[in-house]
Amino acid sequence: MQGFEELKEAIMKGDEGETAEIVDEMLESGEDPRRIIDEGIITSMRTVGEKFDSGEYFIPDMLVSADASQAALERLEPLLDAEDAEVGKKAVFATVKGDQHDIGKNLALMVFRGAGYRVKDLGTDTPAEEVVEAVKEFDADVVGLSALLTTTMEAQREVIEALEDNGLRDKVLVAVGGAPLTEEFAREIGADVYGDSPFKAVNKLDDLIEK
Ligand code: B12
The missing domain is CATH 1.10.1240.10 (Methionine synthase domain)
Structure with missing residues (x-):
């Protein structure tokens, strides 16, 4: 076997x-x-x-x-049958500006799709403004950001700030992931969920969405 x-x-x-x-x-x-x-x-x-x-x-x-x-x-x-796809939760996923790593992001977004999210994938090296535009256009509930370099982790903070500047921060939950991140860093930049594992991240987000 x-x-x-x-x-x-x-x-x-x-x-x-x-x-x-x-x-x-x-x-x-x-x-x-x-x-x-x-x-x-x-x-x-x-x-x-x-x-x-x-x-x-x-x-x-x-x-x-x-x-x-x-x-x-x-x-x-x-x-990965989307058991509750009718709920229609929507997420925008991106690897942040300056970063080309997408294996983890792709894995995470697949797990999200499997959990019933409709996911728009913005790819890699994504400027903050592009995330903001996509959140507006797609009417997203969740933003998933990936960063694999210590030099690009800060770009996750920039996305969160850009969401704030555009009056969208209260409308979306932000999940951040990537190997160099820590729970502490996620909290410091104001993310809602630290996604060390995409499965755990989905569960935490579902809890937050239900509240
Ligand atoms: C694969 C890889 C590459 C590939 C990427 C291919 C691709 N299509 O992604 C290539 C060869 C292109 C590459 C290039 C570079 N890389 Co590289 N790379 C890696 C490597 C070996 C593995 C990353 C990976 O895919 N891991 C597997 C996935 C599954 O894990 P993950 O991404 O962490 O994702 C998991 C979680 O973090 C989480 N997750 C991730 N994102 C998200 C998002 C959300 C929303 C959620 C919920 C969860 C989540 O879910 C995933 C599953 O559990 C790492 C080493 C490492 N240990 O991480 C180095 C590493 C990240 N790379 C590194 C470097 C330096 C580079 C280069 C600068 C090298 C160079 N000199 O050119 C370039 C940078 C290019 C750029 N601008 O981005 C360094 C970073 C060092 C640092 N301190 O910043 C590392 C750590 C290697 C090292 N020790 O030197 N790299």
């Missing part, structure tokens, strides 16, 4: 075909798609990140692993 061990190995070596096959087999044997994301993909990508940090992996290794994760996600996304 192919399982989490094999899935991790396939992602780590960046084998898209094998990754997709293992995911299919796991699904056929009844594995929960959310568990495959959380304990399979996210855990593997974290390890890839650590290997890159320690100098064992290089950029090309990481990019093939990211592609393999993407192949797995494509199979899982349609299965």
